[in-house]
Amino acid sequence: MTDIIPANLPQNLPRSLPAQRALELVFGNYALNTRRAYERSLKDFQKWAGLHSAQDLESLDSLRMLEYKEFLRLSGKKSASINQAMSALKKICRVLTECGYLQQNPFKSSLIRNEKVSQLSNKGALRVNQLQKMLDANENIAYDERVETLLRHRNKVLLKFLYFTAARRSEASLLNWENIRQDGRFWIAILEETKSGVPQKLKIRDELYQELIAWRGALQLAGLNTPWVFPSLGQRSMGNQMTGKAINEAVRRLGHAIGLNISTHYLRHTAITLALEMGEPLQKVQAYARHASANTTVRYFHDQQLLEKNPTDTLPAL
Incomplete structure (x- = not known):
């Protein structure tokens, strides 16, 4: 997975492995394309948010996540692509929080809702x-x-x-x-x-x-x-x-x-x-x-x- 710097945490939180290795262990059994999608989503978000230090990570909140979602929408991303990217970030944030790399999960599902996607398939059948x-x-x-x-x-x-x-x-x-x-x-x-x-x-x-x-x-x-x-x-x-x-x-x-x-x-x-x-x-x-x-x-x-x-x-x- 893409490198991500863990925040400054209390000593009682588990940090026996680097965050990158923790993500690799959790997502190691996922399908190859799923792992690639998660890596790409995390990398794109880090680049947009300018995450370079522990303090940057610690300052993340749901509003920042909503800003990123709005950025994706304004940049022309389709609803399904936005949902895929945000779903990956949601999972990554949950893993980092549960493993002790983040004190609070910045991804609040009650605030960050999925984009509506048409129920019609965008591919047709040939004769x-x-x-x-x-x-x-x-x-x-x-x-x-x-x-x-x-x-x-x-x-x-x-x-x-x-x-x-x-x-x-x-x-x-x-x-x-x-x-x-x-x-x-x-x-x-x-x-x-x-x-x-x-x-x-x-x-x-x-x-x-x-x-x-x-x-x-x-x-x-x-x-x-x-x-x-x-x-x-x-x-x-x-x-x-x-x-x-x-x-x-x-x-x-x-x-x-x-x-x-x-x-x-x-x-x-x-x-x-x-x-x-x-x-x-x-x-x-x-x-x-x-x-x-x-x-x-x-x-x-x-x-x-x-x-x-x-x-x-x-x-x-x-």
């Missing part, structure tokens, strides 16, 4: 024919001639993997060949780093497994021995892990090729929505999507239904 058009466009995009064959093959398999498994881009980024295993008569992908922080597994349907095997063969034929299922094919990062940002850029480029402005999450949204539309039980789809709450799964479906079967569509024309 199957749009996915097919993206695959067709992949064959005609002007990729780097030095690796265009590998790029077309990788991006085709990547698109299918994200759609068939409803995986998140971070999960696809971290997937290595050792994660793909047989479980009885099924093939599965073990996700070691997930949003929940707990390893999970995804079923890989047979045709997708065959696509993955063919892709691995293409990599080996090209002399690219890499542990990553979806490696980077850049000249400076050839064979290294493909970042989540790069995965999103690959999907975005395929979308732009057919006139769509999309991100990787659209593929996940599409898979979940279509599964519900085809009559799969809610609990089964929730498990497939790995949503903590069924309400999230239902919202994906209802958002799309509201667009496709809107009551205003039946109003008489003028």
Whole structure:
């Protein structure tokens, strides 16, 4: 975690470890992306507040926290981003207080309320024919001639993997060949780093497994021995892990090729929505999507239904 200087405390308060180490111990079992978000939130707040000394920390109060929240809002941060940052600071302040690094918790939940966030999902579902058009466009995009064959093959398999498994881009980024295993008569992908922080597994349907095997063969034929299922094919990062940002850029480029402005999450949204539309039980789809709450799964479906079967569509024309 980012360095933070503990305040001058009475001798009876526990301070057996540096504050940084205490935070590392508390948040060590959190998911990687969650830890990064907490570190970034703390670092950004320290920079804004100019926290350099013990006295600076000790002078913090809820009004100062509210000022920071207002700063985030005025700087154009979305409500969800503001809530995420403040939630991280709330947790960090509570840990530092309970461990004795702060005499009083400066974060008062009764004063610092969450921003209201729209209940509508900000991502839509694609149609199957749009996915097919993206695959067709992949064959005609002007990729780097030095690796265009590998790029077309990788991006085709990547698109299918994200759609068939409803995986998140971070999960696809971290997937290595050792994660793909047989479980009885099924093939599965073990996700070691997930949003929940707990390893999970995804079923890989047979045709997708065959696509993955063919892709691995293409990599080996090209002399690219890499542990990553979806490696980077850049000249400076050839064979290294493909970042989540790069995965999103690959999907975005395929979308732009057919006139769509999309991100990787659209593929996940599409898979979940279509599964519900085809009559799969809610609990089964929730498990497939790995949503903590069924309400999230239902919202994906209802958002799309509201667009496709809107009551205003039946109003008489003028």
